[in-house]
Amino acid sequence: MRKLWIIVVAVCLSLVTMGTAFASDVAEPVIAAESAIVVEASTGRVVYEKNADMQGSPASMTKMMTCLLALDELGRHQDVMISKNAAETEDVPLGLAAGDVFSADELLRGMMLASDNGAAVAIAEASAGSVGKFVAQMNDEAAKLDMKDTHFANPNGLTLPGHYSTARDMAKLARYAMTKKEFRDIVGIQQAPIRWSLPKNKVLMVENSNKLLGHYDGMTGIKTGWTMAAGGCLAASAKRNGLELIAVVMKAPDAHVRFDDARKLLDYGFSQTKLKRGIRRDHLKKSVWVRGGTQATVAVHPVEDVNYPVIGGEDPKRYTVTYDLPKVIDAPVKDGTVVGKLVLHYDGKPVGTVDLAAEKADKGFSVGSSLVSIFGWMLPRL
Structure with missing residues (x-):
């Protein structure tokens, strides 16, 4: 009986391994265009x-x-x-x-x-x-x-x-x-x-x-291009089950091949990429100091929920985030103004970004903001 269980476990493990290999070993597309890329739209991660x-x-x-x-x-x-x-x-x-x-x-x-x-x-x-x-x-x-x-x-x-x-x-x-x-x-x-x-x-x-x-x-879009010098060009986007990809083709040999190339890129991208929930927009708030405003600080948050593009057999737990934000910004600031980026890392390597937007900050006077103007260089990052 013990030998039987060992065999069953071994078979299950081999099936899991085969499934993972299949997901990650799908052949890359053969592209006629001289230059091409496909990215996940919300983060810009290259597929x-x-x-x-x-x-x-x-x-x-x-x-x-x-x-x-x-x-x-x-x-x-x-x-x-x-x-x-x-x-x-x-x-x-x-x-x-x-x-x-x-x-x-x-x-x-x-x-x-x-x-x-x-x-x-x-x-x-x-x-x-x-x-x-x-x-x-x-x-x-x-x-x-x-x-x-x-x-x-x-x-x-x-x-x-x-x-x-x-x-x-x-x-x-x-x-x-x-x-x-x-x-x-x-x-x-x-x-x-x-x-x-x-x-x-x-x-x-x-x-x-x-x-x-x-x-x-x-x-969902986006734009074609063609000249004798440029060859066939195309920026194409498509969205399925919440995942949007953007493919770009440059210098395809003719105006028809660019569409075939974009199909191959998007097909490959959809076969390889899944979105896993990361950080909800309303669950993440940073702050920055405000100079010359009616308040000393303003909240900053991602422009949308942050999801993790998982390619092939990747593990979403290996994602981490850092923040590329100025320490101090100047008033006035319109609600939704992009002031920095959340940087996505996979295995420590930066692979994508999501814009960080500030809430409204009016120009004016406050004691706190005046102190920011004077001592901003000494202030810690929030």
């Missing part, structure tokens, strides 16, 4: 990468940044007039003409779905007063997003010297942009009518250039 830091042209994936900035700058119903410069830009599938007028939201949908390059120029001019000023804002935002290997030279992605990025940086941009509801709503549209304000009653029905929308389970 798979191929030459992810290789610089190349991002083509019309550039428009993710243009849309992101314009949503902050332009009112949805603000009129945008198409300039001669915008109308004469290469590749305008909307058929833009100088003097045409759109509301900002109509033009943004046209830019992101039909990938109209002239629309990007018009949006840049309306947002910043000139394309040059807008491009400077694009590069400032890229720096804030830690896009270390990116430089923009235009708002649409047409090939220019000094216009480059990487799959890793495009994933950072896509990940941040998809936290914005207005952005997410636009890039998830499969088909939409684009309406002119002038000429009146002019309407054009456009299809999203992202052919995976409606044809891949859980697809």
